[in-house]
Amino acid sequence: MSPSTDSIHDPHSAVGLRVTDVTRTFHRGGVDVQALKPVSLDVMKGELLTIVGPSGCGKSTLLQIMGGFDTATTGTVSTPRGSVTGPSRTIGMVFQRATLFPWWNIERNVAWALRCGGVNRRAALDRARELLDLVGLSGFETAYPNELSGGMQQRAALARTLSLEPDVLLMDEPFGALDAQTRELMQEELLRIQQVAGTTIVFVTHDIREAVFLGDRVVALSGSPGEIALELAPGLARPHTHDVMRSKEFLDAYEAVWACIQTGGRRGPVVAASSAAAGSTVGTP
Amino acid sequence: MRFPVRKILSPIVALFVLLGLWQASSLIWTFPAYFYTPTEIGSAWVASLDANMWQATWDTLFRAGVGFLIGTILALPIGAITARLRRVENTVEPYIGFFYALPKISLLPVLVVWLGYTDTARITMIAISVFFPVYVYMNAGVKGINPDYLKVASNLGAGRWTTFRDVLVPAAAPMAMAGLRVGLAISLIVTFATEVVGQSPNGLGRIIQDGFIAVAYSEMYAGIIMFALIGLAIDLALRLLTRNSRTLWGEAELA
């Protein structure tokens, strides 16, 4: 779907984040390396958009640009609040490694995020505990990060980022370093949390199954430099568990993405987001 | 915190064995006059513990402490600054590199020419010697901070002071502590050297040197043992202090 033409600043707009013709070129040792070819997309409010692609296709770079941690060479990123020029509390980032501060326990880690937003100490701690409960960590509030497993650390990091109540949540392969079982658990947990909190999420991964499982919409980046090769909506009913991975909708979506990435990308129309529509998304190039 | 019985017991046992052998071998061979047995060393030390000795110990500790403080107070901020500001570091690097490689004690004669055989000269020497290792560790510590921590801080909207106090300082602390430990060890050694070469009128170095000149072995041993005890005590104190932070502040990069 090409970016809709309605203005993002229109209060009735359904767009949470808009990327317009973003490219990124790095200068490495005197040589220019282009990481991203012009990328444009809209992230709708409340949706979980997954971006999937092989290593080196620039998906992490794109995410960093979306969050203001990196600057696009050309193009812009904007939200209803204005364009994104640097990191801010309105766009939260969850990194692949939890990056909780090891010198505090997790409730202090989360509370610190709130205090940075001006919340007083008592209220911050209370809210931190609520959020840790939301992500399923009640009982572990006073634990230190290096006493927790990888999955629990990521939950805590998620709680911290959620405390910002950001407009958009960016997640950079957050489950990549976890073992398979924990990863599946976390994926289901993420869906649950998103149902409750209603946050707009952009989730980057190299795992196609994860992308199709999680995404309301899936964007496939391919090639190096990266560009959007495919957008589709798997159309899986919410809520769902990993049983859905045997359904036809899932397998079709998976096939489509896989084939697309495999062949180096073809633009195709978006499949209608209904569970009945199970056709292949390989449209006319 | 479980009491590490084995860790503390083993060296004590090994020490006793060694001392025992040492003492016993004196029964077999006759040692030269200057080679004391453990009991002789012990009694020499105990016998020396008069007001003069304690005063000397304090004098040495004072010098070492002041020199250490000055060196550290200068090294920590400068190390942090050069780690963050590339240009400043580039400017300063030739000097730091040169002086780091230099055996700084060789500056003592010149310092004495300039400042005389005073405590100022001695403490300056100590401060200079302490500065460089602490600087290097601090620099490395700040440089080694996980950049993601800073990204998180900026994402959460933390101000510069908050980031410095709550992120930079704790993150660099382990390395800085290691530097401080090295600095402390160096300060003791350099204090000894300056007391002897710098002709200090007091201090443990003076006592050992007097013993040396007067061929009074008991004096020498007493001074050496005192030095050893100070070194061990400081090391023990530091280890206890940093015990908790070590386990916590080790990188929690499990995720």
Place this chain on the structure above:
Amino acid sequence: MSNIDTHTLVTQQARSRRAPAGLGQNLFAWGALLNPLGLIAVVVGILLWQLVSAVSGNYYFPTASQVAVDLGDMIVDGTLANALGITLGKALLGVLIGGVAGLLIGRLMVVSRYVADGLGPLVNAVYPIPRLALYPLLVVAFGAGGEATILLVSIEAFFPILYSTQVGAGSLSQRYRWLMGNTGASYLRREGIAMRAITPYLVAGLRNAVPTALIVVVTTELLLGSSGAGFLARDAGNQFLPARSLAVVFALGVVGVLLNIVMRLFYRRTQRWNLSLQA
């Protein structure tokens, strides 16, 4: 498996008097001079020194040119080379003795649990003692010639090399030993492999030990010596020749820097044997 855990290694490294090999010793890379800001800083510094000292006219504040002249004189009449030779000779000999001892005992400690449990804690307990304080006693025992110094240097060099060897020998983990048993390698071949595995760590320990040795030798020469660079500096000071003393300081600094560079080159070349760097 190695009975040296990572924590211990880090603690030991942190305890050594110098920075962990590679920290401060990378400071004076060629990059330090070749970067324009650094170069300017050095030139400006020397000019400033010259200016201020010439203006002040204070005898005790020698100008850079005076120091240079004295340095030149000492080079030409051979005093410097002689003194540096003596100093370096003692340092390297001490490192050799202490190093061999550290190597042997370190390997022994990895092979035998008993030795490790017995000696290990003892070595750790002795380490925090300021060893320089022993020097006067050593002189009483061995006389004022170089022997006392060399012995002291050996003791100083022993520790970093012991620790490095332990880690290095420990890197030759159980799997490698099984492999060697499996291939039926002879003792000599196994030794060859073991030494190759240990060498990178040994060199890392040397990067620590050599500069420390230099410092110890210069210090002892300052204390009670009658020859060598440390003595030269003190002698010049005693004769109220600050320019000459500074010249010695400068020469020692250059020696220190060159040693660092040599050690770093050596270190880089042996790193390819480092087992733990493999996946």
